[in-house]
Amino acid sequence: MPGRVREQVASPLDAAADQMLADRARDGDLRAFEVLVRRYGPLMRVYATRVLGSNDETDDVVQESFITAWQHLGTLEDGSAVKSWLMRIVSRKSIDRLRTRRPHVNIDETDAPAPESSAPHARVEVESQTEALARVLAALPEDQRRCWTLRELAEYSYGDIAAELNLPLSTVRGLLARARKTLLRQMEDWR
Amino acid sequence: MTELTPANRRFLAFDLDGTEREQAGLNGHTIEQLSDYLDHGRLPADPGIDDSPDCEIALRGLERLRRAQRSLLERDLERESRRDDSWVSSILNNITLEAHAGREIPLTHPSPTARLVVTEGAVRGILRETGDRMQNVFVGRCVLVGDVSVPGTPISIRVDVTVFPGENIPLLADQLRHAMYAALSKYTELVVVAIDITVSDLQSLPEASAHEQENQ
Amino acid sequence: MTTDPASFDQLDILVRRVPGVAALYPAGSIVATVLTATLDAVAHRAPAAPLVLIDQHADGVRVTAKIGIGAAESSRDVSGRVHDAIAAHLERGGNPPVVQIVVIVASVRLSV
Structure with a gap:
């Protein structure tokens, strides 16, 4: 019923x-x-x-x-x-x-470097950090974004992410590190 | 492309290549370690991190990132909550009570062709509603213990209840027990020998819970 | 003896009219029910499949009705009345013999 x-x-x-x-x-x-x-x-x-x-x-x-x-x-x-x-x-x-x-998603193929955001200085005045983060996140390579989302929104442990995505733990650590550093680096640019 | 911070003046630790430069720029630490350190509220204090200006820069960056994450999440949640309610309807219209119907509890009827039953799920619903009709009581889990499918078998019932602070717990439990007995005898033919009520005080949740158990 | 489909179609209406019955649920399988409900919801129409289930066997029919009842009367009284109404209806219609009539009380609504 x-x-x-x-x-x-x-x-x-x-x-x-x-x-x-x-x-x-x-x-x-x-x-x-x-x-x-x-x-x-x-x-x-x-x-x-x-x-x-x-x-x-x-x-x-x-x-x-x-x-x-x-x-x-x-x-x-x-x-x-x-x-x-x-x-x-x-x-x-x-x-x-x-x-x-x-x-047939392949980690190596999708783990390309994030594209540099276009003309960040032009937007920085009008765009809040929130909007900027949304944009940078969307531009992250898929595997990095997936790891980051599992970690930051779903609060998964590194081990759980590895199990869920069927990836070696070292790969998960690497993807998360790259995601964080990309985000941090972009945030340096907005400052 | 012009950037606010020229690439050559960028903070080395945020460089994407390898962990050596990262560690070199962070007094031997990694971003992952600093992120975990923040997760734990910078405790236990690690002077190797706290006293390093480079780590401090990275920590500030991580904190800024988290603030942006939080406000992004808030913005997204805000957007979602402004949607109309149709998504809730479509979920609820696609679930069925069968998943929680439980066992079938027989009811008597003189005809040999009749098989009348009330579901265990319906009985739990009766117990919940009986509690909901009382003031300051929330009925949680209800368990029917015993073979309810055989008519006449004595069974007992376990109920978890939450009450508001300041209530007279023994009195409330007693009132609830009586109301539940009355409802059960009206809507089922179960032979209930005991209703065990475990009461938690709303304020003391979830740590402590008083156990008020009494058999009738 | 042949089955009169019309008398089966009327069972839903009949059961709904039994005093004390507050709701009539599909008695069929969950999957079929959900699918039908979904399709009906998409098409914005009332559920098409009969809710009272009729299984025809060589020796007769087995009927299953799943109901919700109101607070006023006991489950036994209401479900017994549903059984009696179905039995009388099938007898009148000159249908195959009744093997079993199952009445399931799936919900009791204490509040209005």
């Missing part, structure tokens, strides 16, 4: 802790699940958009993630960890999506 969206009214559940919401959702409480969807859906959307490099498939990926989450809530042992659990699901779905998009 499909769930129904209720009219959005302030409910005491809105303020409930993650643990309580996850426990209730695991018992089949659709209202509690809806609060989790509203609480973490936007972050998952931002995240999926960053990993995918565009928002064309964000809706699908986030929807699939929540449907998977609903079906597998019983496997979540610690309800207070629901946020990182959701981030893990959306990571996996996003990465799966990338794999189907480009089945």
